[in-house]
Amino acid sequence: MSEQETGANLSVSESRESIKILDERTLEIDLPNQFGYEQVAMECAASFAKLVGFVRERIDDLRTAVAEACLNAMEHGNKWRTDARVIVTMNFENGTFSVSVKDEGPGVVDLPEDPDIQKKLEQLEPARGLGIFLIRHLVDDVEFNKPAGEGNVLRMVLRMSY
């Protein structure tokens, strides 16, 4: 995929995202609030999950869930503000892979209900609004938190099955 196709500018000299390895079990990625950069977090999560032994199917689930959580943070949390950031922290410990996605927004007021595809096709409800639904169905646990004065945090967990 070219940079033009993804919209992401990933060249080292112009990179505006940063990836920190906090310890051998924990990574933190600081992303600009810009469409396309969700793929940086997605690929990083996929690489980390592969490294610790997740199977392909679960890695694919993780990729989509992480991308959707980042897009949700950029759009609904940070309202596409160009000066905002999205912080993604991932950790693997005791067979559990957790990912936290933090934005700077005022908080999700109402989480969307599960989509009704029939209503969407009849144009009785917007076609969009599928991200949270996908996350809920692809990971083992998901929770939404709003630490005081610190934006929103979506935390998701995948457990390795032995």
Place this chain on the structure above:
Amino acid sequence: MQPKNEITTETRDAATLLRIKGDVTVFSEPFLKEAYLGATRQGANRILLVFDKESYINSGGIAVLIQILAEARKRSQVVGITGLSEHFKKIFNMVGITKFAKIYGSVEEGLSAMASAG
């Protein structure tokens, strides 16, 4: 910089193939709609959407696809889908798209099934 799609249109047997290159996101809307409307203007009533297995598809792209399916439904067109990875077959099934557009394992399978449909 916004992502772009290259969509080629091909008529095979009784169906029109729309081959979609590039990531499928909210930015795909003008490209997909233009290709769909172009095929419709040419009289297509069976449309096979051919995805690229390596493409990134997100919820915004799925929403664009739902809009196309809604338009096709109004026009009583039959839409099929092929070229998806196993993961995105699962996602499309999860969202419910497969109730309204069948997923086929290959272009040939899709063409064969759609030729005998309706």
